[in-house]
Amino acid sequence: MIPYTDVPLVSCRGLQFRWPGSDITLTMDDFTVAPGERMFLCGPSGSGKSTLLGLLSGVLHATRGDVTVLGVPFSTLSAERRDRFRAEHLGYVFQQFNLLPFLSPVENVLLGCAWSPTRAARAGATYPARRDEAIRLLDALGLMAQLVERSRTGNLSVGQQQRVAVARALIGGPGLLIADEPTSALDTNNRDVFLRLLLAECTRHGTGVVFVSHDMSLARHFDRAVSLGDCPPSQMVA
Numbered sequence: 001m002i003p004y005t006d007v008p009l010v011s012c013r014g015l016q017f018r019w020p021g022s023d024i025t026l027t028m029d030d031f032t033v034a035p036g037e038r039m040f041l042c043g044p045s046g047s048g049k050s051t052l053l054g055l056l057s058g059v060l061h062a063t064r065g066d067v068t069v070l071g072v073p074f075s076t077l078s079a080e081r082r083d084r085f086r087a088e089h090l091g092y093v094f095q096q097f098n099l100l101p102f103l104s105p106v107e108n109v110l111l112g113c114a115w116s117p118t119r120a121a122r123a124g125a126t127y128p129a130r131r132d133e134a135i136r137l138l139d140a141l142g143l144m145a146q147l148v149e150r151s152r153t154g155n156l157s158v159g160q161q162q163r164v165a166v167a168r169a170l171i172g173g174p175g176l177l178i179a180d181e182p183t184s185a186l187d188t189n190n191r192d193v194f195l196r197l198l199l200a201e202c203t204r205h206g207t208g209v210v211f212v213s214h215d216m217s218l219a220r221h222f223d224r225a226v227s228l229g230d231c232p233p234s235q236m237v238a
């Protein structure tokens, strides 16, 4: 198991990516996320935030340079090992959640450790223990207890589904949580409360965070803010 405190979570040098057929190149000369760091990533629409998250999670491949996560350069992994590495070490909250609507919230959360023996073991030694951990996480993230086990996730509100998506990404304490605009559907008060809960759970697990949002008011919750494109630097200090 990789000790999450010993190596940078992410390190990219001379990274370039160009979508096929595009004449725009995303360039990151030096991009590092320290162990346990919480990074806020912003930038105007089209500046490449989602593309960068795709590179950090190994779904997209650099045109030049390499992405190293927890000391492992993605270029050294076969597609199968990259998938396994992602399941073991990364939690991802998608803009559209990608939950299974016909499963309960608890069943959705347990999917987060279904393909990772390490994360499953960290979540609990037995299935009932992992189920209890899924329930604890959902409760810690503010989902009402009566919704957790018997409701269909597809029937929950957008805000409730966000909590399920974050709990699924966090179960088993991955080294890095990558979140793509996960609070965009919440109002300002709920955003702050939810973010505090999310970050408290990350602290509990020693999980670092790369969090994308257009909402600059959220930057103050993070250790560091990084801009792709033209966010004013004065707004970038967390």
Ligand SMILES: Nc1ncnc2c1ncn2[C@@H]1O[C@H](COP(=O)(O)OP(=O)(O)OP(=O)(O)O)[C@@H](O)[C@H]1O
Residues within 6 Å of the ligand: 019, 020, 022, 024, 043, 044, 045, 046, 047, 048, 049, 050, 051, 052
């Ligand atoms: N699948 C794709 N094929 C070709 N070009 C793409 C693809 N996805 C994104 N792009 C291009 O890459 C650039 C960056 O897009 P990306 O979605 O990463 O930006 P973003 O900062 O996440 O935008 P938003 O804030 O609107 O979600 C844009 O010019 C976009 O048109």
